[in-house]
Structures are given as structure tokens and as C-alpha cells.
Amino acid sequence: MASPETPVTPPPVVLAARGLTRQYPGVRALDGVDLTLRAGEIHALLGENGAGKSTLINLLTGAQPRNGGTITVDGVEIDPDGPGGAVRAGIAAVYQEITLLPNLSVAQNLYLGREPTRWGLVHRARMNRDGAALLRRFGLTIDASRPLSDFSTAVQQLIAIARAVDLSAKVLILDEPTASLDTAEVQTLFTLLRTLRDQGLAIVFVTHFLDQVYALTDRITVLRNGRLVGERLTAELPRLELVAMMLGKAPTAESHLGRRPATAAPSGTPLVRAQGLGRRRLVGAFDAELHAGAVLGAAGLLGSGRTETALLLFGVETADQGELIVDGKTVTLRSPRDAIRLGFGFCPEDRKLDGIVAGLSIRENIVLALQAKRGWWRRLPPARQRELADHYIKLLDIRTPDAEKPIQLLSGGNQQKALLARWLATDPRLLILDEPTRGIDVGAHAEIVRLLEDLRDRGMALYVISSEIEEVAAYSDRVLVMRDRAPAGLLEGDTITPAAIVNAIAADHQTKGAA
Amino acid sequence: MSAVIQRLKAARPQLALLALALLVNVFVAPGFLDLRMQDGRLFGGLIDILNRGAPVMLLAVGMAPVIATRGIDLSVGVIMAIAGAVAAAGVNAGLAWPLAILAALATGLVCGLWNGLLVAVFRLQPIVATLILMVAGRGVAQLITEGRILTFTEPHLIAVAGGTLAALPLPVVLALLAAGLTGLLVRATALGLFVEAVGTNPRSSRLAGVHTGLVLGAVYVWSGLMAALAGLIATADIKGADANNAGLWLELDAILAVVIGGTSLYGGRFSIGRSVLGALVLQAMRTAILRAGLPPELNLVLMALVVAAVLTQQSPAFQPLAARLMARLKNKEARV
Amino acid sequence: MMGRFVNTRTLPLLATVVVFVLIYAACAAQYPTMLGLRVMGNLLTDNAFLGILAVGMTVVVVAGGIDLSVGAVMGLTTVALARLIEGAGMPPALAFALVLAGGGLFGAGIGAAVHYLKAPAFIVTLTAMFLARGCALLISTDSIPIHNAAYDTLAGAALALPGGGRLTLVAGIMLATFLAGGVLLHGTRFGARVFALGGNAHFAQLMGINTGRTTILVHAFCSLMAALAGIVFSLYTRSGYALTGTGVELDAIAAVVIGGTLLTGGVGGVAGSFIGVLIQGLILTWITFDGTLSSWWTKIAIGTLLFAFIAVQRLILVVSARYGRPGAGPTAPSPSTRPRPSPGAAAPSAP
Secondary structure: OOOOOOOOOOOOEEEEEEEEEEEEOOEEEEEEEEEEEEOOEEEEEEOOOOOOHHHHHHHHOOOOOOOEEEEEEOOEEEOOOHHHHHHHHOEEEEEOOOOOOOOOEHHHHHHOOOOOEEOOEEOHHHHHHHHHHHHHHOOOOOOOOOEHHHOOHHHHHHHHHHHHHHHOOOEEEEEOOOOOOOHHHHHHHHHHHHHHHHOOOEEEEEOOOHHHHHHHOOEEEEEEOOEEEEEEEHHHOOHHHHHHHHHOOOOOOOOOOOOOOOOOOOOOOOOEEEEEEEEOOOEEEEEEEEOOOOEEEEEOOOOOOHHHHHHHHOOOOOOOEEEEEEOOEEEOOOOHHHHHHOOEEEEOOOHHHHHOOEOEEHHHHHHHHHHHHHOOOOOOOHHHHHHHHHHHHHHOOOOOOOOOOEHHHOOHHHHHHHHHHHHHOOOOOEEEEEOOOOOOOHHHHHHHHHHHHHHHHOOOEEEEEOOOHHHHHHHOOEEEEEEOOEEEEEEEHHHOOHHHHHHHHHOOOOOOOOO | OHHHHHHHHHOHHHHHHHHHHHHHHHHHOOOOOOEEEEOOEEEEHHHHHHHHHHHHHHHHHHHHHHHHOOOOOOOHHHHHHHHHHHHHHHHHOOOOHHHHHHHHHHHHHHHHHHHHHHHHOOOOOHHHHHHHHHHHHHHHHHHHHOOOEEEOOOHHHHHHHHOEEOOEEHHHHHHHHHHHHHHHHHHOOOHHHHHHHHHHOHHHHHHOOOOHHHHHHHHHHHHHHHHHHHHHHHHHHOOEEEOOOOOOOHHHHHHHHHHHOOOOOOOOOOOHHHHHHHHHHHHHHHHHHHHOOOOOOHHHHHHHHHHHHHHHHHOOOHHHHHHHHHHHHHHHHHHO | OHHHHOOOOHHHHHHHHHHHHHHHHHHHHHOHHHHOHHHHHHHHHHOHHHHHHHHHHHHHHHOOOOOOOHHHHHHHHHHHHHHHHHHOOOOHHHHHHHHHHHHHHHHHHHHHHHHHOOOOHHHHHHHHHHHHHHHHHHHOOOOEEOOOHHHHHHHHOEEEOOOOOEEEHHHHHHHHHHHHHHHHHHHOHHHHHHHHHHHOHHHHHHOOOOHHHHHHHHHHHHHHHHHHHHHHHHHHHOEEOOOOOOOHHHHHHHHHHHOOOOOOOOOOOHHHHHHHHHHHHHHHHHHHHHOOOOOHHHHHHHHHHHHHHHHHHHHHHHHHHHHHOOOOOOOOOOOOOOOOOOOOOOOOOOO
16 A cells, blocks of 8 residues: 655645536536645545546546636636647546557657658657657657557557646546556556656546555545535545445445345245356356345446446346356346346446437337337237337326327436336346436436335346445345455345445455555 | 328428429429320329339338438449349340349349348448449449340330339339338338337347347348339330449439438438438429420539538538527517 | 568558459469550559549548549549630640649538538538539530640650550659658648548547548548549540549549558558559459450459458458457447547537
């Protein structure tokens, strides 16, 4: 663990953002957030999905306009308008998805738009020389004339950082830089970041790996639901408290809110049993048992592998290890269609990209899965389609004047209900839900939870992935805790409490203990 | 009944365009709307437009589902030439006419299957996948006709273009039947829903269990079949297979017809009926220019302008602008 | 060390060179006269217009676009030239300048439409094709011969090559165009922007490239080349005809793809396109020499080559995505492996 030396005088503030606000129609993605960055400091920016991290970064880099608040760099107020403006002000960002051009050479990437020229032509030799020299200062000794795509993600990452720092050397924002790096690569990156810090750069480090937060950063800002939760010194913030800040729960609260009285963990033959199911580079081997009339909850931070378990169970990705047993028979799922044939349904996390078919009507969205299951030849008669749609609109209280409205006009909660209706229409035995209540207002939120409980009580098997710890604890019969793309524990019966889940998520498996 | 009215309502822009084009026809050629019966067949300006427009109608019927999946089929003109060549070579080689026609249609299916395979299985961009056949196809057609215009005298094959059924020219009957059949195929089954779902959001569709590959492949196969039928009509019309000119540039007419029919080039909702109307608009424009004694070349320029207008109207950049303009107009009205 | 030279970028070009050498060797084995500079000289002259079109097309395709209007622009240019020189009695030099300027402006218009309307390039250029062809036909539907002394001099100008061959002026213009195109694409800041745009327009914009300006310039250049090809073609035929160059855009695209430029943009160059043009010319020459084979075999051969090269490109992409680099995800993006929303793209659309 790096324990930063505490200087006698606090380091000067490089960037101060005050009251940053970003309003989308119907949603306030960022609500009066402050961020203070000091020279020579690595600052972790943490929060779950929808916390507002990406929006905050986009406002700082000028990728999106802000609706309120000020940004000052070195005491001068700036108004970044597009990436160019932010770079001129000294703010540069490097993303997990490397936004360099793989078809260009390393040097071309470093100097795009500002290539050294001679007689009006690009001075290639000098550009390659300068590029190689620049990279050497970042600990990379490579041939800068080779195409970027020749190099690993880790090296490309370092090149992106070199470009960013060379362009503007005050604030460097790193958005999930370690998500696709292995341990050794992460160490290389950390060494570089520490060097840059010591040179006086202010670094924003966004990650979902808590170990890395404690290994690298000096200060932490936590966001939740678009608001600032707090800013703390890393050394003074215990891991458990950090997780609680991110999830919005006091770690000691023993809430059994809405919990069913004393149900034993389900026994007997499970409907679906996953044994050591996994896929290389996706998620490590995990076990899961799904029983009719019971809920298996999955908890874990963003990027913990929680979503990936669902992808394997629904055949979106094909497992390359372990076994999946349904009705006592081993099955291999090669596509979602295989899973649907077995009576599975899946509500994905990203409703907009993976869920709704925007442009089609609510009715068409509701009947889509059932129709796909029946095949193209046996079309549901229009009367039956309307009947189905009206039935679920009423049953789930989807608020719309009629079923023929385009689905994208619905609010998030109602879109989620329509997606639920899509799967309920197929009469599934197992329903997999990834963050069913994310981005949904409070009222609809409670309705969806009630609905899930109702489905469970009517004998459906449910697999619910959620970062709402209290809810997961309330309705789950078992809880699978994921961490670092691998299972980190299974809670059963009375041991399921929000505090226990938070503990399992936060547990430092390197047994070093918080510094 | 209400469904019919709703469909007519949705087709208002296309109907208005068609009415406009027909009106110009009436203006330049009085008596354009006259219909007369002669030897059991209807004659008149309207019939003429239907008859001349039949091949592009067929192509548009095949192209509309392709464009709805965010695809494009550049090879339909070439498939017309190949299918025509196969039919002509068939009857000249002594094949019975039904067999020759079947062979031509089968050729279209095979060409469509090739395109579908490249798009759905090998995941080539549609424009690239169909470009291959577009480049090589005329050579294949010329190979079959051996570079000549392969004339034939088989009366049944000629009747495909010259025949009469139910007082209408056979091409009109064939095109309307094909349009009807396609409409039935996409709307009476779930294919239409799947095509629109895959064209709008392929990821969600796959997760909902739609066999996206099959849907993608099927639309190209159908497009190939429609093109082969159009090729038969074009070949029968001149009583010979012209590998060089049969269907030349007609893929563009078909795309334009579908675009005028209101289908977005970015996929999604499509309508067979409106695409047919789009084809008729193009033909009516062409006829009007001819009847007005204007150079037929003007038609190309006019077509370009119509498409430019449609593209501008469809463009994502234009829509907020239009909305703002509308709002401003409304404000003005409110103030007055 | 092999990996240094044979990578995903050079493999298609290498394959093109191998195909060219094989075809040339086969030709030469069968007809030794084809080895001579005379045939090569004719090859360059006969395909001069195609080569010039291919230079423009290469730049557009590298930028991630396509231009289906080049044949029509070329046709329009020949008719306009004939009208200006024959009808209006304009000196050729002035007429040349006029049509070149017109071509450049036309292309700028195409580029602006592609960028501002956010419409697919192929549909915009398709519309442009109709427009250009229609205008050309409105000027004249007949072929207009050009009788002009200066024209005859230019058309006849040639450099004698050893062995009785001639390097004509038009062939020279083509070679110069390739050189200029190579310098533009590989040696200037503009060229780097073109590659950046074709690699990933969104990333290029994030890295500070003005994508709108680049798109407009790219299309302006392509249409300028089409106009130049029109000039060359009118020198070659000493006439202007509206239907000149019908379907030649496909030949140009084929030459570019066979030359190793990816149709998806971002990778390629004019050197490959030059060989692509030569391969097409060589096949045609071979078929002419043979006498028994017919010209349609050219189209089939080009189509087959086109397919082979596209298949190879696709294969390379799939293989390099699957096994190539550590950290590269599976080919089909799944919800988990999907890249996070990039900045700027994250704004939810208004319901």
C-alpha cells in the first residue's frame, strides 16, 4: 500500500469544479457536484452505474455542455467547449476504450494534427524519433513507426497517456484504465502514474477495483445518483465505509425490511444448476442453483462479473468451462434462443441498447419474445397481440394512453415493466434480471420489487442482479456475491443481511487489511 | 376497414406525390386519364404507367425489406440481366417454357442466397457484399448470352410482358400479385415484425430470441427472386436477353422508390404498398417528361432533386431544425 | 522479423503484387510480345482515365467513404469540354481550368451533404451521379467530336520508349497523378487526417480533427480527379459524350480494393490501386491477345478477384480480432464487452 507522505502545506488546487449540473429531459444526471483536484495527487472518482462519473468527466472535458456550475483551472474560470477547449485549458482524458486510431502508426497517433513538417510535408523520420523519445520518458522503448494495432492494450494505454500528458500537462483523467489489463500491466501503469504524480500532475482515477484505489490513490470522491456523497483521504477511509458510501447504506444497519419470515433456503432438485460455469476473459467459474419459487440474488460492484454470470446463463456468451444442468440434463447454450427454448427470460441492464426496440410500439415490444419463440410462421393474431399488450399494461400498470405508442416515449420504469411483460408473455420458468430497478423513480421502483416478489411466490425461479443491497437482502433466498470477476461468497438464510453483503463485497481477499 | 383507412393515411405523402405527377401528365397530355377497352385489354395513360413501372415495382417490393434491415442490395439490376439470360438461353436450348421460367427464378434465388450468405454469415457490409455480384454479374450474364442479344420467339415467354390477364397487361398483374404476396408474407406472418426489429435494434432482437441471421439472409433471397421476375418481364418485353442493358441502373430506381416510399435508409419501419407507390411516382414522372416532349434526360436530374429533398427531410440534422421552424411558426400564429 | 513486414496492413498489398506478377508471368509465357514496352505503354495510355479515377477513389475509400458519381462526373466533363471548345470556341487551357474548378466544387457539395445531412455516402453520391449524368445528357445526347489543333497536339504528344513503345501525355498525367496522390495521402498532414477519419471518425474528432472539413476536402479531391479523368478521356478520344464512363466507378472501386485498400476505411494507399488498375488492364490485354476469349471474362475475373480480396480482408479482421492482441475481446460485442459509451455519445436522447 502506498502511504502518501502528508505535506506540511496542502498542495495547490489545480482544478476546482463547483456545483456542476447536467440535466437531461426527465433526469438530472449530475446535481451540483463539486470536485477539487490538487497538484501531485491521484484522486479516485468512485460510484456505481448511474452515479454520474461519466457525466462529470464529460463536463470536465467539454464533451457535453453543462447546465450549471463553474470549472476553474489554476484559479482561472474555463468553459471547455469541445475536446479542443479542455485540452487547451490543460485537461486531458484517457478512456478504457482506447480512443486512438489503430490503423495509424504510434507516432502518427502521438502527433495527429500537429505533425512536424519539412517543406510542407510531414517529417516522418523526425516524428518517429520524437515519438520514440517521448515514449521513453514514459518507460516505453518501442519503435514508434509501427502501427498502433501491433501493440497490446496496455501499451496502447500508455501511449494514450503519453499523448494526453504531452498535449496538456495539468489534469489527467483516467476512466477505468485498468479494466482490461493484467496484474503486471497494472503495476507498470501504477509506476508511471506515481512518477507523473510526483512531477506535479493532478490525476483523476476512475475504477471499480477497490484494491487499486487503496494501492494507488491519495484522495477519494464518491458520487451516488448524480450527487456528491463525500470527499475523503484514502488513508482515512476504511474499505467497509467506502463501500457503504458507494452503495448508500450504513454498514451496520440490520434492516430486515420486507423480508419473508423465516424461510429456509430452498432445497430439493434445482430447476437450473450451474457448476463451475465460466468463460476465459469474461468471468471465473461460479456455482449457482436456481429453484422454482425462489430468488437467487447477485451482488457485487460494477465490473465484478455479476452481469457476466447472467450472460452465460442466458447463452449470450457460451461458457468454455463447467456445466449447466437444466431439468437434470446437461445443456450447452449457444445463443439466447437456446435459453428461451428452455423457458428462460432475460431483462438486460442497458434497457436502451439491449432491451427495448425503440421505434416499434409497446405492443410489438411486448410480443417480440413470444413471437420469436413461436417462430415466424405462426404469427400471433393481431387481436391476441392487443389482448396480451392490454393485459400486461393493466397488470403491470404501464402508464401509457395505448399500446400502439412508440416504446421510447415511456419513462424508464415503464420501459422496464414493458420488458418484464415481454418475458412474462413467454411464461418463463426462470427470469434473469440485471439491475431491474436502475435509473427508475422511487414509485416505480417499489412496484417492480413487489412484482418480483409476486412472481417468486407464484413459483417462478428468479435470478436478480442488483446493486440495491437492501432490496437484494430483502427478497433473496440466497445471495451470490461477486468480486473481481469471480465468485466471492454465497450467503444463505439468516446470514443474508445488507451488512453481510457489504462485508463480502468489501472483504480484502489479499488479507492485508486496510492500512 | 379502419386498417385500410389508416394505411391510406400513412401513405398521404406518397399519394400526394403520385397525384401531383399524374396531374402533370393530365396537363401535358389531355386525355391521359382516358381508359378504353380493346381486344379484351385496357389501354390508357394510367395502364401505361403501371405497365412501364412494373419492373421497378417488383424491385422495390424486394428492396424495401432489405433497406428495413439497414441493408442495401446493389445487385438487383444485374440479377435481372442474369435471370433474363437464363430464360432466353433456356428456351433457345429447347427447354419447355415453364422450365425456363423456373430456371430463371431459381437463378434469382441463388444470387439472393449468395448475397444473404455474405451479409448474414460472413458479416460483410451489405454494400460491399452486393457490390461483388454487381461487378461480376454482367460478365456472367454476357457469358450466358455469349455477348449477343439473345433473341427468342417462344410465345409463352414473350407473353410474360405482352400477355393480358383480367384485362390488364400481364406485367401489371405479376407486379401487383408479387406485391400482394410479399405484403401477405411479411404482415400475415411475423416476418415483418422481425425485419423491423432487426433493422431497428439487432442486439435487442437477438436477446429477445429473434434469429437475426435467418431474417437477414431471407430478405436478400426474396430480393433476388423479385429481381429475377423483373428480369423476365424486361427480357420478354424486348423478346431478347440483353446482358449489357437489362436492368442497368434499375437498382438505383428501386432504392429511390423505397426511399420515396418513406423507408429510412437507417432501417426500421417499411411498407410494401408505399414502396410500390414510390415506384409509380418515378414512372409517372418519367412519362410526364416524355409526353411533354422534354428531353428524357431531364428525368435523371429531377430524380436527383426528389431524392435530395427526401434525404434532407430524413436527415437527423434536419429534424430538430424543422421542429424549431414549426414551433416558431406556431408562436407567430399564436401572437397574431 | 517476418511480422515486421507482413502484417495486416501489408498483406493485402503483398497479395496484390503477387497476383500481378503471376498474371504478368502467365501472359508473358503465352505471348512473349506482351513483355515489351510497347504493350506496357499502351496499357498505361488505355487505362490512364481509370488510374486517375482510382487515385481519387482511393482517398475517399481510405477516408471511410465511397463515391459512385465519378463515372458520371467524368462523362459530364467530356461533354462540357466539347461544348466549351467546339461550341464556344474557348481555348482548351481555360476550358480545362473551368471543368476542374467545377469538379472540385461539385465534390465539395457532395462532401457537405455527406457531413451535414449525416446521409450514407453511397446514397448521396448516387444522387450526385444522377444529377451529373442528367446534366451531361441535357447538354448533348450525341457524341461531339473536338476539332482543335492544340487538342491534337496534346493528344499526340508522347515520349518514345525503347522497343517502339510510347509513353503518351495522358499516360504521363496518370503517373504524375499517382505520384501526387501518394504524396498527398502519405506525406501531408491532410493525408494523416484522411487516414484518421477512415480509422474512426468519432475518435478522430476526439483527437481534435475537423471531420467536416476533411470530409468535404476528400470528396472535392475525388471529384477533381474525376474531372481530370474526363479531360484525359476527351484527349484520348478527342470527343465528348455524355455516356462516357458508364459503370467505370465500379472498375475504380475494384482497382482500389484489389490494391489492398480496406472498403471499411483507414487502411490502404495509391500504390496498390495502381497495381489494381494494371491488373485490370492486363486481363483485358490478355483477352484481346487471346482472341478466342470474350471481353465479359474481364468482368468475371475482376469480380472474382474483388471477392477474393474482400474475403481475405474480412478473414484478416476476424483472425486478428480473435487471436491477434491480448485484451482484444470476442468479435461479437456482447453487453459486457461492449465498449463503454464514449464521451459525447452518452447523452440520452430526448423522449
